[in-house]
Amino acid sequence: MSFAEWVASTEDRVVARVVRHLGQQGYIPRIAAYPSYGSTSWVRVRARVLLGDPLAPGPGSTARRGWRNLITAEYPGAEVEIRYPDGTLIDIVRTDRGGYVDAVVPLALDPGRRTLLLSVPGGDQDVEAPIHVLSPDARxxxxxxxxxxxxxxxxxxxxxxxxxxxxxxxxxxxxxxxxxxxxxxxxxxxxxxxxxxxxxxxxxxxxxxxxxxxxxxxxxxxxxxxxxxxxxxxxxxxxxxxxxxxxxxxxxxxxxxxxxxxxxxxxxxxxxxxxxxxxxxxxxxxxxxxxxxxxxxxxxxxxxxxxxxxxxxxxxxxxxxxxxxxxxxxxxxxxxxxxxxx
Incomplete structure (x- = not known):
């Protein structure tokens, strides 16, 4: 095992312990959705799931400025539900070792600024994920x-x-x-x-x-x-x-x-x-x-x-x-x- 592999493995073990500890303290999965893009036949959904106090502002909000946004506990392996604005389920994906979602989802949407909803069981519900769907005519x-x-x-x-x-x-x-x-x-x-x-x-x-x-x-x-x-x-x-x-x-x-x-x-x-x-x-x-x-x-x-x-x-x-x-x-x-x- 290389030194880099050892460091990554150690980080994963530390994160797992932190996740267990924060879960016992009543922390819940919180979603930070990132502006992304797609075409009329697919979209790329990007987000991150972090463990946070259910009564605190969500990740990246104006009430969590500066250094507070660096103090996060990523939640690897979390299930994230992707839905249409009317609530219809599109897909369920899992976060990676850093708590990130980077998922390409086959989906037919009209061109323009669109919004999908992201939810995680036991945590944040219906968090808006902005998507710019590029037109087939875009050059x-x-x-x-x-x-x-x-x-x-x-x-x-x-x-x-x-x-x-x-x-x-x-x-x-x-x-x-x-x-x-x-x-x-x-x-x-x-x-x-x-x-x-x-x-x-x-x-x-x-x-x-x-x-x-x-x-x-x-x-x-x-x-x-x-x-x-x-x-x-x-x-x-x-x-x-x-x-x-x-x-x-x-x-x-x-x-x-x-x-x-x-x-x-x-x-x-x-x-x-x-x-x-x-x-x-x-x-x-x-x-x-x-x-x-x-x-x-x-x-x-x-x-x-x-x-x-x-x-x-x-x-x-x-x-x-x-x-x-x-x-x-x-x-x-x-x-x-x-x-x-x-």
Whole structure:
């Protein structure tokens, strides 16, 4: 057994003991449902089941801000009932070792914003799960990074990120100027898919949704990840998460072309270049926010983009997709408009 496997096994044993203890204390299964997506023949349902006090606010609510959203007890193996809004049962699925549901369910739904209901026996009932059902006529999807692309986070600097998430009020978080207007323009056609792809943890999903609403960013599916041991590694690779998710989206929606938006503080340009090579012709445009010198120092330790980011940009510019860069959403919108993308 490798060290990573031993850590994952130990974590599973600890979780099992915690679940038993909290159950004896009267805690019940609580559901956090995440905004997701689907087509007119299937939907992807994403959620997490956590054990919580039946009298406390649900996971991710405005009454559970900051550090409280990191103190959770996942409930592996929980049965989750998926129902239509009228209560008709669609399917029953089980959570994985982290308490997560990521289930593709064959289902015929009309295009548009839809809602399914999630329930867990002995716990939360009829929790709304928002689903964006993409039309068969859809031809474009926008995939956006979050940290330092739409939200100023200084994420790679641990103590600043910790202060932002654990202590500061949600309303103090700053949006990158012009991004909301750009995204609204890109998704003006209701058939356009909107996906927010980030290395951030699922614990932040509620706060992110409220931030998007407050600053005027369009609603979209969240594509986040989870930290901790996987059984083969001590920590999940954020870069692999982004790369694999892009390929998955391309394969799920073979008729879509993608507008990819990120920043040059870390690996976004290289990830987008690799995706463009892996799925030729599927990238319509790439827009990269250029961080300031101060932001670059925080993000990568140097006042200029890392070599991998510069190489990624050069590779993108050699391809067929429209490639633009700029310091904020207003500049990116102008350059995308000049290229005929907006």
């Amino acid at each position: 474009r999807a926008v995939v956006s990074d979050i940290d330092d692309t739409v939200l100023v986070t200084y994420m790679p600097r641990p103590w600043v990120a910790a202060w932002n998430f654990l202590v500061r009020s949600e309303t103090s978080r700053q949006a990158v100027p012009g991004m909301a207007d750009l995204y609204q323009a890109l998704t003006a056609d209701q058939d356009t898919g909107m996906f927010y792809l980030s290395n951030g943890a699922w614990n932040t999903a509620g706060a992110l949704g409220r931030f998007f609403t407050r600053v005027g960013l369009p609603a979209g599916a969240l594509l986040l990840t989870d930290f901790g041991p996987t059984g083969t590694a001590l920590f999940r690779s954020g870069r692999e998460h982004k790369a694999n998710t892009l390929v998955q989206l391309a394969d799920e929606f073979p008729d879509l072309r993608f507008v990819l938006i990120g920043d040059d503080g870390q690996h976004d340009p290289e990830i987008y270049r690799a995706f463009d090579e892996a799925r030729p012709g599927r990238v319509e445009a790439v827009a990269i926010r250029q961080l300031s010198a101060v932001e670059q120092v925080v993000a990568s330790g140097t006042p200029v983009p890392l070599p991998i980011a510069r190489e990624g940009m050069a590779g993108l510019e050699r391809g067929d997709a429209v490639v633009v860069s700029g310091e904020n959403g207003t500049v990116l919108a102008e350059r995308l408009r000049a290229a005929g993308v907006v």
